[in-house]
Structures are given as structure tokens and as C-alpha cells.
Amino acid sequence: MNYNKILKIPNSSILNKRLTKSFFLKNFALSSAEKSFLNSNIESMELVAEISTNSANIPQYVDDNSSYERIYVITCKLPINTLSKFATKCIELIQGYIPYHILLIIQDENEFVINACNKRINKNDTTKRVIEEDFTTPVINKLFKTDIVSDLYEAVNYSVLDKMNMQAIFNSYIQSIVRYKTASITGSFNKRTYSRTEEDVELLKEIELLEADIRYFKAQIKKETQISDKVELNIKIQENRKQIETIKNKLL
Structure with a gap:
């Protein structure tokens, strides 16, 4: 899948270079588990584009905490069919070790997700970054495009991004991911400040x-033998569901 048909990044910033596994093995101190995951579960990686001052004529943004x-x-x-199982590990590996800001697209044969992380400078080692927040879309089907997926594609189109500086561009990508996550709940892809x-x-x-608590309560119900305890857990599940509906209304 040619993702630049969606992103529409100018040719001056396009690289389309293979990102090798040896790059991670030679440059970073991977744990044995990370090496195993890299070698066994990642089929390929590609450096699609590099948006920079040189390639896009957009100013850098640097302060005491971020670069x-x-x-x-x-x-x-x-x-x-492994996207849901391995996406998080893939994010931790690529976003965790490469210090620059990355728009990361993780895919398997039929689906993909888009991820972006806010990173701050590690005060103990300024060559490294600390992930502050992680933003990932729900799973997107490659073949079946809904209205909100079409809206997402329009939102990440390079031509509509805020190009005041590199931070503004990256924040535009994050906003698009958050808007899509919200739209997946509300059904409406709304423009946001x-x-x-x-x-x-x-x-x-x-x-x-709240959803994590619901999953925990459901697991506990299966273990409980007392009817009264099961009833109490079911009440908690219903309370959480009501709270979720209230929050959904706030997202509209």
C-alpha cells in the first residue's frame, strides 16, 4: 500500500528507503526480547519520508524540553493477522529507540494503524528522548473505507497541515489521530482546536x-462462586457503561 497517496508529502521530502533490522542491532542496545521480536515478527520497515527544514523549508522548533x-x-x-497482537511492541521498539519525531504506520496484510508520540529530551542524555504521550488510531481496514476513514485521509493530507514550524506539523498529525479516535466513538469527524x-x-x-475496569470485572465474574459477588460486579460494569455514555456525549 502506497501511504503517500494518503499523506501526499511533497517529492522533495520522499525517501522510500528500506530501514534494515541491522540498523537497530548495530546502533541500539536492544534487549534479548527486543532482538527476538525484531527478527521473528517484523517482516520489513521503510523510511518513507523525512520532513525537515532542508527538504520542506519549514523552521525547526527547539526549546529546553523538546526538539x-x-x-x-x-x-x-x-x-x-498479527497487527492487534504486535502493534504495541512495534511502537515501543521504533518510537522508543529512534530519537526523532515519527509518524509511524504499522500494517499487516489487511489492516493498519497510525501512531505518533510526543517525546521530550532526556536530561541525563540529550541524544535520547523520553516518550511522554502515545497516540494510535483504532485499526483501519485497507480495503473497506468508511466516511470517517475518508475524513482521516483528508486530515493528514500534507497540504492542510499547519506548517508554521516542525512542531506545528507534528501536532497536526496528532490532532488527526485524536479526531479519528473520537470519530470512531461518536461517528462524526469534527474539526477541533x-x-x-x-x-x-x-x-x-x-x-x-473505564473499559479496562469492565474487562477486569468480567474476568472476576468468571472466577467468583458467590452469586452476591457476581451481582455486585455486574452493577459496577453497568455503572462504568453509564459513565462511558456520559463521556461519549461530551465528545460530540
Whole structure:
């Protein structure tokens, strides 16, 4: 899948270079588990583009805590039907070790997700970065394009991104991911200000926590032998579901 048909990054920033496994093995101190995952579960990686001052004539943004010198667009291919299982490990590997800001597309044969991470400078080692926040779309089907997927494609089109500086471009990508996550819940891909996007991020976190609690309560119900305890857990599940619906209304 040619993702630049969606992103429409100018040719001056396109690289289309293979990103080898040996690059990670030679340059980073990977754990044995990370080496095993890299060698066994990642089929291929590609450095699609590098958006920088030189290639796109857009100013860098650097302050005491963050450095937006360039943005890489990277794709990572996983074995068929393993996206949901391995996407998080792939994000941790690529985003965790490469210090620059990355728009990361992880795919298997039929689906993909788009990921971006806010990174701050590691004060103990300025060559390294610390991931502060991680933003990932729900799974997107390559063949079946819904209205909100079409809206997402329009939102990540390079021509509509905020190009004031490199940070603004990257924030545009993050906003698009958050808007798509919100639209996956509400059914409507709404335009947001940056401050409203931050509010939506917090609401989405609340939903994720409530859903995690629901999964935990359901697991506990299977273990419980007392009817009264099962009833109590079911009540908690219903309360969480009501809270989720309330939050969904706030996202509209």
C-alpha cells in the first residue's frame, strides 16, 4: 500500500528507503526480547519520508524540553493477522529507540494503524528522548473505507497541515489521530482546536480506563462462586457503561 497517496508529502521530502533490522542491532542496545521480536515478527520497515527544514523549508522548533528538528514517516510490516497482537511492541521498539519525531504506520496484510508520540529530551542524555504521550488510531481496514476513514485521509493530507514550524506539523498529525479516535466513538469527524483536542485526549483516557475496569470485572465474574459477588460486579460494569455514555456525549 502506497501511504503517500494518503499523506501526499511533497517529492522533495520522499525517501522510500528500506530501514534494515541491522540498523537497530548495530546502533541500539536492544534487549534479548527486543532482538527476538525484531527478527521473528517484523517482516520489513521503510523510511518513507523525512520532513525537515532542508527538504520542506519549514523552521525547526527547539526549546529546553523538546526538539522538532525533523519528522520521519516510517512504515512497519507485520505478519498477516498479527497487527492487534504486535502493534504495541512495534511502537515501543521504533518510537522508543529512534530519537526523532515519527509518524509511524504499522500494517499487516489487511489492516493498519497510525501512531505518533510526543517525546521530550532526556536530561541525563540529550541524544535520547523520553516518550511522554502515545497516540494510535483504532485499526483501519485497507480495503473497506468508511466516511470517517475518508475524513482521516483528508486530515493528514500534507497540504492542510499547519506548517508554521516542525512542531506545528507534528501536532497536526496528532490532532488527526485524536479526531479519528473520537470519530470512531461518536461517528462524526469534527474539526477541533488544539485546546479542544487536548480535552478530547483526557476524555478518551477516561473511557479507556473505564473499559479496562469492565474487562477486569468480567474476568472476576468468571472466577467468583458467590452469586452476591457476581451481582455486585455486574452493577459496577453497568455503572462504568453509564459513565462511558456520559463521556461519549461530551465528545460530540
